[in-house]
Each structure stands twice: as structure tokens, then as C-alpha cells.
Amino acid sequence: MLTTSDFSIPVIDFGPFLSSDDSTQNAVADQVIDGFTKAGFIYLVGQDIVPSDLQQRVFDLSAEFFARPIEEKQEFAWSTPKANRGYVSLGREKTSTLTDRDAIKKLRKSTPDLKESFEIGNESDPEYENHWPKGDDDRFKKTMIKMFHACYVLELQVLSSIALGLGLPKNFFSAYCDEKVNNLRLLHYPSVPSSVFEKTNQTRANAHCDYGLITLLFQDDQGGLEIQSPSGEYVPAKPIAGSIIVNAGDLLARWCNDRIKSTLHRVTSPPIKNGQDTTPARYSVAYFTSTNRDVDIEVLDV
Numbered sequence: 001m002l003t004t005s006d007f008s009i010p011v012i013d014f015g016p017f018l019s020s021d022d023s024t025q026n027a028v029a030d031q032v033i034d035g036f037t038k039a040g041f042i043y044l045v046g047q048d049i050v051p052s053d054l055q056q057r058v059f060d061l062s063a064e065f066f067a068r069p070i071e072e073k074q075e076f077a078w079s080t081p082k083a084n085r086g087y088v089s090l091g092r093e094k095t096s097t098l099t100d101r102d103a104i105k106k107l108r109k110s111t112p113d114l115k116e117s118f119e120i121g122n123e124s125d126p127e128y129e130n131h132w133p134k135g136d137d138d139r140f141k142k143t144m145i146k147m148f149h150a151c152y153v154l155e156l157q158v159l160s161s162i163a164l165g166l167g168l169p170k171n172f173f174s175a176y177c178d179e180k181v182n183n184l185r186l187l188h189y190p191s192v193p194s195s196v197f198e199k200t201n202q203t204r205a206n207a208h209c210d211y212g213l214i215t216l217l218f219q220d221d222q223g224g225l226e227i228q229s230p231s232g233e234y235v236p237a238k239p240i241a242g243s244i245i246v247n248a249g250d251l252l253a254r255w256c257n258d259r260i261k262s263t264l265h266r267v268t269s270p271p272i273k274n275g276q277d278t279t280p281a282r283y284s285v286a287y288f289t290s291t292n293r294d295v296d297i298e299v300l301d302v
């Protein structure tokens with residue numbers, strides 16, 4: 001368990017949930033609900049639905065993609081929030097808890113998030129198309145589609161554990177998710193002079209909550225992700241080899257009568273090593289999940 005003062009992000013062995021009988025599943029489901037109720041974040045270990053070699057290939061291809069010249073990346077640029085697909089250049093997105101458009105614009109201009117991303121949706125979506133990079137042998141596309149589907153399978157299992165932990169039928173949430181309205185997001189936080197973080201409120205990704213059901217988050221070993229504890233301090237969600245971070249979004253929290261937490265988080269400078277004047281690049285991969293588009297969601301009595 002990772003603990004700072006009163007706050008901890010539990011590390012949960014999910015293997016027994018995937019392979020065992022009801023009573024073992026219930027025990028894991030209780031741990032999952034305990035983590036989401038107290039922290040809104042958990043670490044999952046012991047799963048092989050998203051195998052580590054697939055994760056590694058995704059990270060390798062992500063690094064190759066972001067190393068392309070900016071003009072090339074802009075050919076696959078993100079265009080509409082509805083589709084939410086394609087390349088998002090540095091400074092274009094600013095995550096925030098603000099709601100006033102002008103205030104967000106001003107903040108984005110003064111202290112842009114230091115990141116770029118590539119957004120991939122469901123390849124079989126009848127409405128929107130992915131913006132696949134051209135000029136490779138389809139390795140990128142095939143690997144990302146494989147990752148998208150592996151993450152979807154894991155999503156369903158995590159949703160089952162949440163349902164079970166709340167005393168609902170196991171398929172309660174997954175029944176709303178067969179259209180796979182999900183997003184696989186490759187993230188690159190470029191290497192920067194460490195001094196840039198001396199500027200007030202300069203982060204790699206500003207504090208925000210995710211807005212969907214659950215997010216699966218894969219991070220490299222650099223660190224810098226921080227989670228807000230109930231007392232308001234930010235606590236590092238340190239990289240743990242072989243783990244996947246799972247956090248709840250606003251939709252799931254509200255659906256579950258706020259029993260589950262959607263917790264503020266941000267990405268900032270990792271701990272600076274002695275005398276280091278450059279902050280190394282960081283890569284992460286997030287898989288955001290949501291329900292089918294046309295469903296009525298009512299707050300549950302849980």
C-alpha cells in the first residue's frame with residue numbers, strides 16, 4: 001500500500017478475480033470498492049488481459065510517433081471534440097477545473113500544459129474515423145487496435161468487480177458499454193529544462209478529474225503523476241512496475257451516488273535528481289471509458 005499521512009492508493013491483485021470462484025471474487029470486489037470509495041484510484045496487478053509485451057509495443061510505437069516532425073503529426077490533427085481523434089499538439093489542451101471559457105483560454109495561453117497526445121477511438125465506430133498515421137507498414141494501427149480491445153476486455157472485468165462490490169448484478173455497468181465509446185490516448189510530456197517548473201502553477205497536465213466511467217492508466221518509470229488526498233495535498237502515484245492505475249471518472253462517481261470518488265489528479269515535475277537541470281521526457285497511455293451514447297443514467301441507490 002502506498003501511504004502518505006491519511007491517504008493511500010491500494011495495490012490490488014486482480015488475478016484471483018479473473019480466475020476464481022464467487023467468494024474469492026467477492027473479496028477482490030470489496031478491495032476495489034474500498035479503494036474507489038476512499039481514494040478514487042487503485043493499482044491493479046496480476047492481470048494478463050493487457051499483456052506486458054503489448055504494453056511495451058504501444059509505448060515503443062508511441063515514442064516513434066511523437067518523434068516525427070511536427071508538420072507530419074499535424075497531418076493527423078485532432079479536429080472536433082465529438083470525434084476526439086487524432087494528434088493534439090503542445091499547448092492545445094489545458095486540463096482544468098475552471099468552467100469559464102475565457103478564463104480557460106487565458107490560463108492555456110499563460111501556462112500551457114507541457115504535453116502532446118494522440119487520440120484513438122473505436123475503429124468500428126459507425127460515425128467517426130481514426131486519423132491513422134500514414135507511411136508505416138500498419139504496425140502502429142494494428143497494435144493500437146489490439147491495445148484498444150485488450151483494454152476494453154479489462155474494462156469490463158473491472159466494471160464487473162465494481163458492480164459486485166456494490167451488490168449489483170455483475171454485468172450491471174457493462175450492459176451499457178457494448179458500443180465501446182472509449183478513447184485510447186497516447187501521451188508524451190517532452191523533456192524540458194527543470195527550471196520551467198519554477199513558474200507558478202506550471203504543470204505537465206493541470207489538475208483535473210476524468211469525466212467518464214473508469215480510466216486505465218499505464219505509465220513509464222519517470223513519475224510525476226499526483227493524486228489529491230481528502231485533506232487537499234497532492235500525493236505521488238509512483239510508478240509500480242507491472243501495475244495499471246485505474247481511476248473513476250465523474251460519470252461513474254455520480255452514477256454511484258458519489259459513493260465512488262472521482263479524484264483530482266495532475267502531472268507535474270518528477271522528483272529532480274541531484275544537480276539535474278533537464279527533466280526527462282515522460283510517456284503514458286490512458287484508456288478512457290464511457291457508456292453507449294444514447295442511454296439514460298439514473299443515480300443508483302448504493
Ligand SMILES: O=C(O)CCC(=O)C(=O)O
Pocket residue numbers: 185187205210217219225265267284285286
Ligand atoms: O499521464 C498521466 O499519468 C495522466 C494523464 C491524465 O490524467 C489524463 O490524460 O487525463
Ligand SMILES: [Fe+2]
Pocket residue numbers: 208209210265
Ligand atoms: Fe486524467
